[in-house]
Amino acid sequence: MERFTVSGGNRLYGAVRINAAKNSVLPLISASILSEGKTYIKNCPKISDVFVMTEIIKSIGGKAFFDGDTLVLDASTVCDWKLPEELTKRIRASFFTVGALLSRFEKAGVYSPGGCNIGKRPIDIHISALKTLGVSVSESDYISFKVNRRDGGKVTLKFPSVGATENVILASVRRKGEVRIVNCAREPEIVDLQEYLNLLGYKVNGAGTDEIVIEGVEKPSARDVEFTPSPDRIEAGTFLLAGAMCGGEIEFRREYLKNSLNITKILGNNACKIIGKNDKIYIIRFTGRTKAFGKVVTGPYPEFVTDMQPQLAACACVADGVTVIEEKVFPERFAYVSELKKTGADIEVFGNACVIVGKKNIGGAVMSAGDLRGGAALLLAGLAAEGRSVICGVSHIDRGYERIDEKLRALGADIVRAEI
């Protein structure tokens, strides 16, 4: 077990390096099952969720290894369509492999997926969408899928689920006909998936809008492909908020912020201003205490992103004024609040919202992370708090942030990782 020990109050200065987006890389690893050669995913984060997905690929006969910061995948030897229980139950993204297995083998067998404990994680939208395409599904804890027809069709999602959109795309690329997905998710990570699949020779169009059209092709035309996913907008947003809470000057490459607009809009000139830039970078000066954010409501892209909700709440704890955050994607995503309160923060949960009255100072505390983004929120609070904080449950944070302690230390934070 590891923990972070943080002495708060240091301002942050320097350039930060953001990895490729976790939520792009995970479905891309599933999609690599549909290639006939090697896939090279550049700037890939070495995080535990990625390692679990590579173990899944190896468990069905594929190859996966890191060459520097490039993840090399070779699915040409994949020969099984049943995923092992232990691995699939560890992460939610394991379930996004179903679509690729159906396209390749016309069947799949997975266990109900795991994932961050941020509330109920149903899979009904995935199941009903696949059934619409003629896939039979036997449901118990072990779920088996079988393709009964391969023609096209139209799938309307009752909610723009990111994972369900990705699963249906992967289940459709080799069908005999056109599949249209209506009310699909519009997240930038789905645009990455489309770009990768089209590099392989598939025909996917419309990602980033609420309607995606897939024209089935028999098999990919390309063999080895190299792909650089978008930078992780949640990692970038987390460092933006770290700057907003601690003050200082941080250099971000411009592409880091291209998909973080709804975060930079929230911060606006309130907490930070761009003091220098060229065609590659922004230098952002954080002026110290931010003004509170008023009412913020999370929602599907391009609404304010739910994966930044806990981190924004942490920032609001030391902001000037009152912030109300309404969580409309994962209404129970507030487990971190009881831990944040240990710092003296004035934050209360009311149903699917939290109300934060910002304070000039919060104090260091011993806190325990219970999920990925909640853990990031506790870490941010420790950076801004007076005195020493200990954050336990670092393994949750390591699921989605590569060496976040080292990146923060390089910016001047006083943070140490230690074995408990």
Ligand code: EPZ
């Ligand atoms: C993806 O999860 C992300 N994970 C999540 O990031 C992210 O929070 C979420 O999308 C929303 O943006 C990955 O990409 C690996 P959803 P996913 O299906 O696909 C309900 C992080 O911190 N729903 O878009 O599981 C669901 O309960 C993680 O990086 C159903 O009701 O999310 C939720 O209320 C956390 N039935 C809403 O839809 C379903 O079948 C959005 O979920 C599926 C989802």
